[in-house]
Amino acid sequence: MITSSTLQFLKELAQNNEREWFHAHAGAYAAAKQNVLNTAQALMTEICRFDASLNYVDPKRCLFRIARDTRFSHDKSPYKPNFGLLFHALGTKAKAGIPGYYLHIQPDNSFVSCGIYCPPPDILRTIRKSIYDNWEEFNAILHPPTPVAWEGLYRDEDALKRVPNGFPKEHPSAPCLMLKHFYLLVPLTDAALQSPDLTKKAAGHYQTMQPFNRFMEEAIGGTDN
Numbered sequence: 001m002i003t004s005s006t007l008q009f010l011k012e013l014a015q016n017n018e019r020e021w022f023h024a025h026a027g028a029y030a031a032a033k034q035n036v037l038n039t040a041q042a043l044m045t046e047i048c049r050f051d052a053s054l055n056y057v058d059p060k061r062c063l064f065r066i067a068r069d070t071r072f073s074h075d076k077s078p079y080k081p082n083f084g085l086l087f088h089a090l091g092t093k094a095k096a097g098i099p100g101y102y103l104h105i106q107p108d109n110s111f112v113s114c115g116i117y118c119p120p121p122d123i124l125r126t127i128r129k130s131i132y133d134n135w136e137e138f139n140a141i142l143h144p145p146t147p148v149a150w151e152g153l154y155r156d157e158d159a160l161k162r163v164p165n166g167f168p169k170e171h172p173s174a175p176c177l178m179l180k181h182f183y184l185l186v187p188l189t190d191a192a193l194q195s196p197d198l199t200k201k202a203a204g205h206y207q208t209m210q211p212f213n214r215f216m217e218e219a220i221g222g223t224d225n
Contacts, residue, residue, distance in 0.1 A: 002039055002193040006032040006083075007107045014081035014107075022079055029066075036083045036105060037063065039199065046203030047087055047101060051210060054089055061091030082106035087206075097123035099216040101206045102183075110193055112202050113154070114209035115183025116216055123220050128164060128177045130219035135173045141211045142184075148208050154185040182216065184209050 009032040013022070022029065040059035048054050064084040070076045086092050088100035097119035104111050119127060131138050142152050153176055160178040163169040167177050176182075186205045192198060 001196055001198045002105060003032075003035050004194060006035045006105075007190055007193070010081055010083070010105070011107050013079060017077040017079055017081065019078050033063075033066075033083070036085070040085050040087075040103070043103065043199040043202055044087060046199050047206055049203070050207050051101075054087060057087075057089055057091055059085070061093070062087055064092050082109075097220060099213040101209075101213075103202065105193065107190060110188040110190070111185050112188060112205050113183045113185040114206060114213050115181070117181045117183060119181075119220075124180065126221075127182055127216065127219050128167070130215075131176050132167055132171065132173050134215075135171070138176070138215060139172070141215055144208075144211075149186040149205055150184045150209070153179060154181075154183055155179065156181055184212055 005028070009025070009028045012025070012028075016022075037059050040062060044054065044056060044059055044062075048056055062085045064080075064086065066080050066083065068075075068078060068080055070078065083105040085103040085105075086094065086100045087103070088094040088098065090098075094100060097116055099114065099116050102113045102117075104113070116123075116127070156179070158180055160180070163171075163174045163177055167174065171177075188198075188202075192201070195201070
């Protein structure tokens, strides 16, 4: 589970996002990072119970760097006010457009998600075509017969305003085809993060989302692209 001190560190970092402050609190960062890695190790064990493809990859390889790349950003804040983990056999080295299990840790804005974020143009076209060609299968995955914690695909603000060229705008898949990212998301409260059963519940969400990841893998031809 995530400790209150880890969340407190992230809260203070958000309020003091400067290199001087960060270096002065290096000990707090190290403790928070270790707490996240310990939680990731426990969560990895739970995920591997139903998805052996992860092969118990070292959680250190799944943790994104907290330092931001500010070269092309108007926001020059040097650090992310969160911890992000991508559970995949290749860890964070997995290429863009490869589905995985993601955990976002940020006070009042944490979540688990599965799917693909920001796929390259060629993979984006492939995914859209697969959704269109296999709409009944895809829609059944989004709306399974048993209750789930998500409500369809998460819709980001950068979704297209019109259906992409080459697809009929009257088709029931049209709202999905306008998306640029394809993932399911379940919010986590701070209390849920600090619960002893966090890893089991998070893995439970991932397991119910697994058919979605499989669809994405098949759409792009596997996970070794």
